[in-house]
Amino acid sequence: MADVPLDALRVADSPRLLGERPEHVEMLAAAQSPLPPIVVHRATMTVIDGYHRLRAARLRGESTIAVRFFDGDRAEAFVLAVRLNVTHGLPLALADRKRAAERIIASHPQWSDRRVATVTGISPGTVGEIRKSTVRDPDATGGRIGQDGRVRPLDGSAGRLLAGELLAANPGLSLRQVGRAAGISPETARDVRNRLRDGLELVPQQRRRKPAAVAAAVSSPGAAVAVTSGAVGRRAKPAGPGHPQRYGRGRQEAGPDHAALVTRLKADPALRFSETGRHLLRLLALHTLRKEEWDEIISNVPPHCSDIVADLARQFADLWSEFAVRITDDVAQIG
Structure with missing residues (x-):
């Protein structure tokens, strides 16, 4: 200020x-x-x-x-x-x-x-x-x-068709696996599975918008890569916190809203109801300040403390980087 x-x-x-x-x-x-x-x-x-x-x-x-x-x-x-x-x-x-x-x-x-x-x-x-x-x-x-x-896609037809192909090829896949690979919610994956079982069209008539675009999306090389390297086969190495493959659908072109992502994590019972989970949420919440709030903090760091604060910031950044690597490696080994 x-x-x-x-x-x-x-x-x-x-x-x-x-x-x-x-x-x-x-x-x-x-x-x-x-x-x-x-x-x-x-x-x-x-x-x-x-x-x-x-x-x-x-x-x-x-x-x-x-x-x-x-x-x-x-x-x-x-x-x-x-x-x-x-x-x-x-x-x-x-x-x-x-x-x-x-x-x-x-x-x-x-x-x-x-x-x-x-x-x-x-x-x-x-x-x-x-x-x-x-x-x-x-x-x-x-x-x-x-x-x-x-x-989130405006038209979920491509995801439904892809989910249908995955379920037809491997009926034992969980709804969560299918949803993650096809970029749809588990509930949508459930609807696709029911329609596949009942012999109905996978895409309801009212949801159809651009058939040509849907066909192109399903047959694109990117879709095939998502299927073979995602949650269908051996569990893939998860992305870090906030990565769209883990918490979003499809590819994300803009940076995530950190505060919104942390809010979503706070609703996860696995984190909310454990002491270590709550401690992690408190640490993550510290980094949800807006850019102008960070700017105000930076402008008010006393000059005689700037070297110490900068050195601590670098050390904490290194700790977070090591943390990200270790949690993804540990989860991949479990999978």
């Missing part, structure tokens, strides 16, 4: 279509307490969150204001601006949130409706309607990244 001259800050690209509310600015200016820090995009010195506080500081006659910096591109800065204005302070109007959803869909087309809805504070159904009305081909991405950081 730093004190920045008011004249150095830019006001632009606000998610509020009608701008700031004068009455709210006056209320903040009249308050006796110091104004909370505002969030600023470091690269452009544009205010992300805190337009009203900035106006209030000027009204008070102050020359500087406390600032927390955000590092990222303009699209990420806008997402953060919307998220912060939805969750605290003066809430965004519904029209502002819908317009924000349009922009986020355009800048992050791979995000799921539910993920966009969480940021903008509107329902997933409303986001879906906005996507249909603003995007020429809403299904062009082929998959969507959810709140947990996993990529």
Whole structure:
């Protein structure tokens, strides 16, 4: 956090279509307490969150204001601006949130409706309607990244057909093995097994979208590799924590949401109900801070401690690397 001259800050690209509310600015200016820090995009010195506080500081006659910096591109800065204005302070109007959803869909087309809805504070159904009305081909991405950081296909037909082939070739496979290899849930694998047993089509009529694309996905070399090297034959060496092969479906193009993945792990009884499991969860939770929070910690490390802290960070990184290697090797030996 730093004190920045008011004249150095830019006001632009606000998610509020009608701008700031004068009455709210006056209320903040009249308050006796110091104004909370505002969030600023470091690269452009544009205010992300805190337009009203900035106006209030000027009204008070102050020359500087406390600032927390955000590092990222303009699209990420806008997402953060919307998220912060939805969750605290003066809430965004519904029209502002819908317009924000349009922009986020355009800048992050791979995000799921539910993920966009969480940021903008509107329902997933409303986001879906906005996507249909603003995007020429809403299904062009082929998959969507959810709140947990996993990529999910829009059309599960390819996974169903692949699961059918696996079950036909080896009926003894568990539903979890089939689901992991085909990129579908165990429940979907169960439905495929029942349909295979009853002589029904593996893909329900209402789920079919693009037959040509489905056929290409099933016959692709990547699918064959996933079958032969995944959970079908001898148990493959699992990936590390957060890897899409272990906690997601298909291939993941974007980095995982660490906080969401740790939240999923916290729901696992094998970890929740053991002392060592809870200890591991506490350690992992320490690394779920947002980038701007890490930046604040880094900027506030006293200079006389920086060498010691940096050396400890390197040692801890080495310990985590050894930890990742050992747990994957141990699981592979058990398998």
